[in-house]
Amino acid sequence: MKKKFIVKSTRDFDSIIKNGICIKNKYFVIYYQKNNLSYDRYGISVSKKLGNAVFRNKYKRKLRAIIDNYKKVYINNEDYIIILRKEAINQKYEILQDSFFAIMNKRTKGIK
Numbered sequence: 001m002k003k004k005f006i007v008k009s010t011r012d013f014d015s016i017i018k019n020g021i022c023i024k025n026k027y028f029v030i031y032y033q034k035n036n037l038s039y040d041r042y043g044i045s046v047s048k049k050l051g052n053a054v055f056r057n058k059y060k061r062k063l064r065a066i067i068d069n070y071k072k073v074y075i076n077n078e079d080y081i082i083i084l085r086k087e088a089i090n091q092k093y094e095i096l097q098d099s100f101f102a103i104m105n106k107r108t109k110g111i112k
Helices: 010-019 053-071 093-108
Strands: 021-024 028-034 041-045 078-084
Touching (some): 010 041, 010 078, 021 093, 053 078, 053 093
Antiparallel strands (some): 028 078
């Protein structure tokens, strides 16, 4: 994922979480809101409660790979904050990918 597609600043994270719309499923909590750019941006958060730095980075890499696959299908000009839930630990990549696609398809259809 290129750097321009990443939400990095704390101010942006806080703004999206405070003012954005939230959707949830078993493995993810996703906040999103429109941006004024011609592309989507993604921020990923994995809590320290879930594991050490190696563990958190491993799951962030998995999520980035899933997002790269998703970006090929949809462009909504929105900012997303994706928070990994505890239930996602030790799940296979395919299960996480299917869950992510399901929640994003639910989001694009406007169902909350």
